[in-house]
Amino acid sequence: MKKDAMQNTGQQLVSFLEANGVDRVFCVPGESFLPVIDALAGSKTIDTVTARHESSAGFMALADGRLSGRPGVFMVSRGPGATNASIAVHSAQQDGLPLILFIGQVPRKNLGRNSFQEIDYGKMFGDIAKWVVELVEPERLPEIMSRAFTVAMSGTPGPVVISLPEDVLEMQAPEVVARASAHADSGVSPASLATVEKMLAGASRPLILAGGEFSSDESREALRQFAEKHDIPVVLGFRRHGVFPFGHRLYAGDIGVTTGPKQVEAFEQSDLILALGTRLAEWTTLDYTFPKSPFPNQALVHVCAEVSEIGKNFQPTVGIACRGPEFVRAALSFKATPLDDAREKWIYGMHSDAVRSGEWKKSSAADGVVFANVVNEISAQLPEANFVPDAGVSAALVYRYVPFGGKRKLYSTISGVMGYGVPGAVAIALRQPEGAVICLVGDGGFMMTGNELAVAVERKLPVRIFLSNNRSLGTIRMHQERVFPGRSHATDLSGPDFRALAESFGCKGMVINDEADVERVVREALVADGPVLVEVKASLSVILPKP
Numbered sequence: 001m002k003k004d005a006m007q008n009t010g011q012q013l014v015s016f017l018e019a020n021g022v023d024r025v026f027c028v029p030g031e032s033f034l035p036v037i038d039a040l041a042g043s044k045t046i047d048t049v050t051a052r053h054e055s056s057a058g059f060m061a062l063a064d065g066r067l068s069g070r071p072g073v074f075m076v077s078r079g080p081g082a083t084n085a086s087i088a089v090h091s092a093q094q095d096g097l098p099l100i101l102f103i104g105q106v107p108r109k110n111l112g113r114n115s116f117q118e119i120d121y122g123k124m125f126g127d128i129a130k131w132v133v134e135l136v137e138p139e140r141l142p143e144i145m146s147r148a149f150t151v152a153m154s155g156t157p158g159p160v161v162i163s164l165p166e167d168v169l170e171m172q173a174p175e176v177v178a179r180a181s182a183h184a185d186s187g188v189s190p191a192s193l194a195t196v197e198k199m200l201a202g203a204s205r206p207l208i209l210a211g212g213e214f215s216s217d218e219s220r221e222a223l224r225q226f227a228e229k230h231d232i233p234v235v236l237g238f239r240r241h242g243v244f245p246f247g248h249r250l251y252a253g254d255i256g257v258t259t260g261p262k263q264v265e266a267f268e269q270s271d272l273i274l275a276l277g278t279r280l281a282e283w284t285t286l287d288y289t290f291p292k293s294p295f296p297n298q299a300l301v302h303v304c305a306e307v308s309e310i311g312k313n314f315q316p317t318v319g320i321a322c323r324g325p326e327f328v329r330a331a332l333s334f335k336a337t338p339l340d341d342a343r344e345k346w347i348y349g350m351h352s353d354a355v356r357s358g359e360w361k362k363s364s365a366a367d368g369v370v371f372a373n374v375v376n377e378i379s380a381q382l383p384e385a386n387f388v389p390d391a392g393v394s395a396a397l398v399y400r401y402v403p404f405g406g407k408r409k410l411y412s413t414i415s416g417v418m419g420y421g422v423p424g425a426v427a428i429a430l431r432q433p434e435g436a437v438i439c440l441v442g443d444g445g446f447m448m449t450g451n452e453l454a455v456a457v458e459r460k461l462p463v464r465i466f467l468s469n470n471r472s473l474g475t476i477r478m479h480q481e482r483v484f485p486g487r488s489h490a491t492d493l494s495g496p497d498f499r500a501l502a503e504s505f506g507c508k509g510m511v512i513n514d515e516a517d518v519e520r521v522v523r524e525a526l527v528a529d530g531p532v533l534v535e536v537k538a539s540l541s542v543i544l545p546k547p
Contacts, residue, residue, distance in 0.1 A: 010034075010170070012138075013102075013145065017046060022070070036075065079116075082124070129158070150183060155305045211278020223243065231347065233346075235252045239414055242404035277325065278304065279306070377522045390439070392416075392474055393474045418445045418448055457507050463531045465532065507531045509534075
């Protein structure tokens with residue numbers, strides 16, 4: 001469609017969002033980008049979601065980008081708005097997720113003068129964003145918008161920050177018709193494939209370490225086919241549950257906080273590690289101990305979309321800069337490798353250990369409901385759902401005890417940021433309103449961003465929030481008791497009547513007071529219409545280290 005000659009810069013910016021398939025924008029409106037807000041009001045394809053806090057807007061965009069596969073977009077005002085938004089930018093960098101943040105900025109004549117709410121965003125975001133840019137001339141908008149989507153999606157996805165001086169947004173835009181951006185991809189060379197096929201044929205105990213690049217159902221199916229063809233056990237990177245199905249005989253567990261010595265010993269018995277679609281960062285390598293840094297004990301094939309990640313902490317035998325799914329699809333042509341009894345026994349042992357580590361045994365406590373019992377009841381009653389954990393112990397229970405695969409999906413953060421749960425669940429429910437979305441959050445995390453319950457009520461979203469109220473910053477208290485036994489300080493919390501708070505928003509509120517309530521309340525919460533908040537009067541003692 002031909003662009004209106006009188007289109008201003010704010011309107012043209014929105015036309016580029018539309019051209020790149022953006023259908024939802026999250027924001028906390030500010031006077032510094034009013035022309036963009038006005039242009040969004042005129043868009044027939046973009047849904048504008050008003051968050052109650054800038055960090056929540058960022059978390060919503062983060063979750064939306066994870067699910068949609070394209071950049072999540074959010075907009076905030078300058079100064080305080082931008083600093084509140086920075087937490088989502090950091091999370092996007094840690095998670096490798098595409099995100100674009102637009103910040104209203106002071107007028108150009110005031111740039112560099114320490115004017116009201118002015119920040120140099122290049123300095124502020126330079127270490128956590130893939131690209132930071134300030135639009136100082138309307139003529140550069142097409143270039144900047146085109147590049148922003150390319151940068152956010154190319155290699156390992158990540159955040160882009162665009163500063164918008166408010167006077168530029170009112171100016172007439174150049175005569176350019178918006179179009180979608182290209183995403184840079186690299187392929188797998190025949191020589192690299194031939195080398196890896198030879199290495200695989202000569203390996204006795206190959207092991208796949210699979211990462212977050214396997215985000216789509218199609219890519220996960222390709223990974224399963226490749227693993228089955230060669231009988232290679234699959235270990236999942238940190239918080240990448242669901243990349244490979246829990247119940248599969250080749251599932252060898254995940255790497256994370258609860259990975260035990262016996263599991264690590266079995267991993268070390270491998271003679272070839274295929275690290276596919278993953279950055280080999282701290283948690284995915286058990287603090288850089290598996291594989292051994294910088295020179296692994298095993299042959300290492302590292303396949304990652306971001307070339308700068310290859311050889312960064314571990315020297316590979318073969319490094320391939322492409323997306324993990326691309327490699328797997330190409331490697332399906334490899335001749336199948338034979339399975340001997342020794343490898344079969346090794347595979348069986350790892351799978352058994354992984355399943356055993358996730359076994360749950362019902363327990364009780366004198367000071368409240370064991371939240372793990374609630375998590376397992378949800379898992380038992382709801383085989384298909386989107387799980388959105390917040391942070392801390394309430395999230396760790398999901399990673400440990402909920403088996404993922406098929407239509408049961410996990411939408412968590414690698415960074416472990418508090419406050420993600422409620423806004424993240426809202427964004428997932430906006431994208432998939434036909435299915436249940438389960439948010440697991442502690443009282444501390446909920447009190448950071450729980451006000452986004454308002455959006456769930458406005459949109460009548462099927463969000464089920466299970467809030468573990470143990471009156472404490474439980475995870476910090478747990479670590480505190482380990483280091484300073486009996487000397488807890490600053491971790492106790494007081495809080496509201498969460499059921500009454502939920503009901504004040506217009507949300508259905510429920511309470512689990514004791515273990516006898518768990519099955520019934522969970523069942524009622526899962527079948528209720530619209531959003532539901534269930535406050536669990538949770539035990540604190542059960543998560544603390546024993547004397």
